[in-house]
Amino acid sequence: MITKQKGTYDIYGDEAKKRAYVNDILATLCEKYNYNYIETPVFEASELFHRGVGETTDMVQKETYDFKDRGERALTLRPEGTASVVRWFIENKLYGNMSDPVKVFYNAKMYRYERPQSGRNREFTQWGFECFGSDDVMSDAEVISLAYNAYRFLGLDDVKVKLNSLGDTASRMKYRESLIAYFEPHIHELCEDCQERLKKNPLRILDCKVDAEKDIIKKAPVILDYLNEESASRFKKLQELLDLMDINYEVDDRLVRGLDYYNHTVFEITLNDSYALGGGGRYNDLVETLGGPSISGIGFAMGYDRTLLAIEENGVNIPINNSIDVYILYVSDTEKETAAYLTQDLRLNGIIAETDMLGKSLKSQFKSVDRFQAKYYIVLNDDDLKNNEVVVKDNKTKEEEHVKINDLVDYIDMHM
Numbered sequence: 001m002i003t004k005q006k007g008t009y010d011i012y013g014d015e016a017k018k019r020a021y022v023n024d025i026l027a028t029l030c031e032k033y034n035y036n037y038i039e040t041p042v043f044e045a046s047e048l049f050h051r052g053v054g055e056t057t058d059m060v061q062k063e064t065y066d067f068k069d070r071g072e073r074a075l076t077l078r079p080e081g082t083a084s085v086v087r088w089f090i091e092n093k094l095y096g097n098m099s100d101p102v103k104v105f106y107n108a109k110m111y112r113y114e115r116p117q118s119g120r121n122r123e124f125t126q127w128g129f130e131c132f133g134s135d136d137v138m139s140d141a142e143v144i145s146l147a148y149n150a151y152r153f154l155g156l157d158d159v160k161v162k163l164n165s166l167g168d169t170a171s172r173m174k175y176r177e178s179l180i181a182y183f184e185p186h187i188h189e190l191c192e193d194c195q196e197r198l199k200k201n202p203l204r205i206l207d208c209k210v211d212a213e214k215d216i217i218k219k220a221p222v223i224l225d226y227l228n229e230e231s232a233s234r235f236k237k238l239q240e241l242l243d244l245m246d247i248n249y250e251v252d253d254r255l256v257r258g259l260d261y262y263n264h265t266v267f268e269i270t271l272n273d274s275y276a277l278g279g280g281g282r283y284n285d286l287v288e289t290l291g292g293p294s295i296s297g298i299g300f301a302m303g304y305d306r307t308l309l310a311i312e313e314n315g316v317n318i319p320i321n322n323s324i325d326v327y328i329l330y331v332s333d334t335e336k337e338t339a340a341y342l343t344q345d346l347r348l349n350g351i352i353a354e355t356d357m358l359g360k361s362l363k364s365q366f367k368s369v370d371r372f373q374a375k376y377y378i379v380l381n382d383d384d385l386k387n388n389e390v391v392v393k394d395n396k397t398k399e400e401e402h403v404k405i406n407d408l409v410d411y412i413d414m415h416m
């Protein structure tokens with residue numbers, strides 16, 4: 001038997017319905033914030049992620065699905081959405097005439113070669129959004145607000161934003177030096193990866209999953225002490241805006257995020273202080289790094305699968321409709337023809353209709369009525385049809401009514 005690959009999953013039944021409901025809520029919310037939907041390809045040139053996300057990140061070093069196609073092109077299945085959207089932004093020269101920020105959202109499958117566990121898969125969905133062209137803290141506040149409210153609209157009222165600032169390049173360089181000086185004498189106490197990170201990207205040490213609990217990491221200098229005046233004042237202004245917007249946040253001076261492109265604002269959304277349900281931040285140099293002009297960006301991505309798990313674990317009720325509106329039963333050939341056009345007519349008028357497609361007995365068709373939890377059913381009958389009418393039966397009350405065929409759609413509509 002050929003089975004699905006480790007860390008992947010099929011989506012069907014109630015799970016698919018739940019996702020459709022969640023997608024609807026998220027898309028509607030994005031529209032309110034005036035973000036437009038975007039789809040980018042599943043695979044891109046490997047260089048996009050290697051350069052964009054950063055060569056020294058875990059994601060690029062250990063997690064990307066890299067392959068060569070038959071034309072020997074080096075390709076990568078997208079591990080995240082930001083670099084792809086930046087590529088789109090540059091390729092379409094959307095920076096050319098930017099009188100307003102460009103704002104887009106996506107809902108897409110991502111691929112990372114990780115050790116699968118609850119809420120961590122190799123193929124997973126991210127709902128994310130990006131905003132280009134504003135360096136004003138208003139855009140930081142907007143992005144954080146959209147991320148935060150998305151969870152609240154999904155019924156997760158207790159989410160919290162963990163917020164930090166990585167400052168501008170100058171602040172970070174100063175911090176980087178102090179981290180190297182701090183870790184260097186103790187570097188042998190840390191894992192092999194951290195030893196490598198020391199010179200290449202010491203901030204990554206703070207993000208290490210192996211050494212996270214070690215004192216040496218816990219007592220490391222914090223970035224907030226190294227922010228220059230401008231970066232510190234920017235961070236303070238952002239917090240003032242978040243206060244005004246009544247957003248539940250907490251400054252977490254340990255938060256550095258696992259991707260290289262961030263500066264200034266970084267944030268994650270958590271529930272009950274467990275793993276991140278989503279994360280994002282500002283990336284003012286990424287457009288330039290990937291070959292575009294100097295244009296700032298900020299965005300966020302929700303771990304969709306983790307969010308669905310959280311919804312389930314927190315007992316949030318997602319309405320799932322497993323019932324149909326009308327089932328049409330028949331026996332004779334003329335009744336069958338009527339069933340064909342009546343179901344079509346009902347469906348085209350927004351009514352969920354079913355009929356038999358297996359030549360079942362009437363008794364078996366009645367079983368389908370119950371299995372589909374039909375609200376109404378109609379047993380076609382040649383005599384009724386001669387009078388251009390059908391008998392509609394309410395499956396709950398078992399009350400029935402003669403209805404003219406021409407009035408059927410209106411009748412069902414009125415009674416739903």
Ligand code: HAM
Nearest residue numbers: 080082120121124276277278279280281299300301303
């Ligand atoms: P990220 O933190 O790598 O950021 O991923 C965002 C979220 O995706 C995580 O918080 C997590 O919930 C979810 N996630 C990550 N890996 C997995 C996995 N293997 N299985 C299930 N869920 C996962 C980014 O990807 C950035 N592009 C976010 C961003 C957008 N920053 C700016 N704009």
